[in-house]
Amino acid sequence: MERTLVIADASPLIGLASAGAFDLLRRLFGQITVTAVVRDEVCAGGSRRGAAEMRAAIDAGWILVEPISVEDPPIGRADRGEASVLALARDREEWSLLLMDDSTGRAHARSSGIAVMGVVGILLTAKREGLVAKVGPLLHRLRDGGFRLSDRVLDAALAEAGEADREL
Secondary structure (H helix, E strand, C coil): CCCEEEEECHHHHHHHHHCCCCCHHHHHHCCEEEEHHHHHHHHCCCCCCCHHHHHHHHHHCCEEEECCCCCCCCCCCCCHHHHHHHHHHHHCCCEEEEECCCHHHHHHHHHCCCEEECHHHHHHHHHHCCCCCCCHHHHHHHHHCCCCCCHHHHHHHHHHCCCCCCCC
């Protein structure tokens, strides 16, 4: 049986923390891996959304930190965190799922044969698995917390979840 390595970039971690749904990562995937660069990005300053959740998850052992780092991002406008998780996913022999929202990074991952899921996909998967009753309130919390989520993506996600009313 193949082992799935779930690797997360900062955006889904920060977004899920903003929505009050950080623990969905543990409940869906059991264990996830971040790079030291991503850990440092999320925990920068200690008060950023997701920082406390990240530290607690690392202490509890369900988020593992890999020391991989990259000096120069290998793709267009990717930051060091995105570049580091892409490098980690490419370097591992296990089948990997990359949790990432950046469109350039996602396209690069897909072209390298790496499966990708963003925060909206995580929430929809959680609903399908019965871990949340509704995704609408979580999507609205994401937006209220500053997460960029277009009306088109919001409407599509609500429709897929069977929650067609954007004003939930």
